[in-house]
Amino acid sequence: MKKQKFIKLFLLAILIIPIISACSSETAPYNSKEKLGPQVNYTITGIDAGAGEMSTTQTAIKKYHLGVSNKWQLQPSSTSAMTSTLDKAYKNKQAIVITGWQPHWMFKKYKLKFLKDPKNVYGKAEHISTIVRKGLKKDSPGAYKILDQFHWTPSQMSDVMLEVNAGKSPKTAAKQWIKKNKKTVDRWTKGVNKATGKKSIKLTYVAWDSEIASTNVIAQVLRDKGYNVTIQSMEMQPVWASVATKAADATVSAWLPKTSAKFYADYKNQVEDLGANLEGAKVGLAVPTYMTKINSYNDLKNK
Ligand code: PBE
Numbered sequence: 001m002k003k004q005k006f007i008k009l010f011l012l013a014i015l016i017i018p019i020i021s022a023c024s025s026e027t028a029p030y031n032s033k034e035k036l037g038p039q040v041n042y043t044i045t046g047i048d049a050g051a052g053e054m055s056t057t058q059t060a061i062k063k064y065h066l067g068v069s070n071k072w073q074l075q076p077s078s079t080s081a082m083t084s085t086l087d088k089a090y091k092n093k094q095a096i097v098i099t100g101w102q103p104h105w106m107f108k109k110y111k112l113k114f115l116k117d118p119k120n121v122y123g124k125a126e127h128i129s130t131i132v133r134k135g136l137k138k139d140s141p142g143a144y145k146i147l148d149q150f151h152w153t154p155s156q157m158s159d160v161m162l163e164v165n166a167g168k169s170p171k172t173a174a175k176q177w178i179k180k181n182k183k184t185v186d187r188w189t190k191g192v193n194k195a196t197g198k199k200s201i202k203l204t205y206v207a208w209d210s211e212i213a214s215t216n217v218i219a220q221v222l223r224d225k226g227y228n229v230t231i232q233s234m235e236m237q238p239v240w241a242s243v244a245t246k247a248a249d250a251t252v253s254a255w256l257p258k259t260s261a262k263f264y265a266d267y268k269n270q271v272e273d274l275g276a277n278l279e280g281a282k283v284g285l286a287v288p289t290y291m292t293k294i295n296s297y298n299d300l301k302n303k
Contacts, residue, residue, distance in 0.1 A: 030095040032293045036303055039095040042071040044285060045085050046099045049076040050235040051208070052259030053099050053122075053283050060121045060285070064297045072300060074099075079208055086110065093290055097300065100286030103154035103210055103278070105161045111289040114282065116296040122284040123258035127276035128214070132250040133243050134272055140249070142192045143201050143227055147250050148274045149188045150218050156181065157278060160213035174216035178224070185221055195226035204248040207233040211253040214277065218252055236263060244270035252277055259283050 030039060044061075046054055057074050066072035077085075082098055083106060089096035090110050100112060130147050137144045156177075163173035178185050201222055205215040212233075219229045234242070240263040242248035254260050254273075287294050293303045 029093040044074045044097045046074045046076045070301045102282045103157045105165045112286045114284045126281040128278040129254040130252045130274040130277045131254045133246045150277045170216040174220045198228045200228045202248045203231045204239045204242045205253045214252045240267045
């Protein structure tokens with residue numbers, strides 16, 4: 001008899017424990033009536049430690065007094081880890097705070113909002129600049145001209161990113177985008193003759209979704225004009241160093257004026273800045289719009 005009772009209780013426990021734990025705060029949806037901090041373990045879900053946005057976010061944690069007693073911390077990971085954490089949280093309507101940026105497909109796939117930044121830590125708008133090595137104009141005037149004329153919009157960049165996110169290879173997505181946007185591409189290649197003799201051009205970039213898109217598109221445009229183009233991904237600092245030391249010819253991934261400010265300051269005299277290839281970019285912490293009470297950096301500690 002006693003043994004049977006024990007078995008019954010045991011079976012009950014096996015049934016109930018998973019139900020209870022499924023209801024625990026880890027998987028519970030965002031609750032606007034409770035403080036945010038504990039709902040996300042005071043954690044901002046970040047990307048690769050080398051990203052400019054990561055150091056800007058450390059500054060934000062200081063300036064908005066989110067650290068120490070308020071316990072907020074920035075969790076480094078990678079873009080893909082961050083977006084998959086976001087995907088899971090979003091599906092369950094859970095609280096999450098991420099290091100966001102635009103253009104990026106995350107803003108097309110999910111309803112997200114940037115937090116208001118009254119202390120202007122992240123700056124207002126960013127642009128993405130094309131940086132080339134010194135001497136490129138003389139050595140490869142055609143490639144230089146294409147890189148100089150390369151200019152597109154956040155929505156055009158997002159189109160390529162969405163295709164890659166949907167499973168296309170970046171190269172295929174770039175080729176298809178070029179086919180569909182002949183007019184735009186014609187502006188970039190205007191006045192440039194097809195290169196002869198297979199001149200080599202090397203582009204370096206960081207493997208963020210936005211830079212995967214831009215680098216693959218401009219690389220393909222250069223290939224179509226007869227250049228032998230290689231692209232290589234690395235961390236941000238070596239990207240700048242590669243162009244400064246002429247190990248690479250160019251990068252189209254310089255987020256300015258804030259995000260890459262440190263590298264720009266270090267390298268600006270050793271490279272040539274061809275100006276913006278995209279305007280209207282933005283960087284900052286973002287949350288899903290269902291987190292109705294969280295609208296500003298101050299809300300992270302107060303609400
Ligand atoms: N990002 C995307 C980069 C620039 C482009 C915002 C992740 C960064 O933080 O450095």
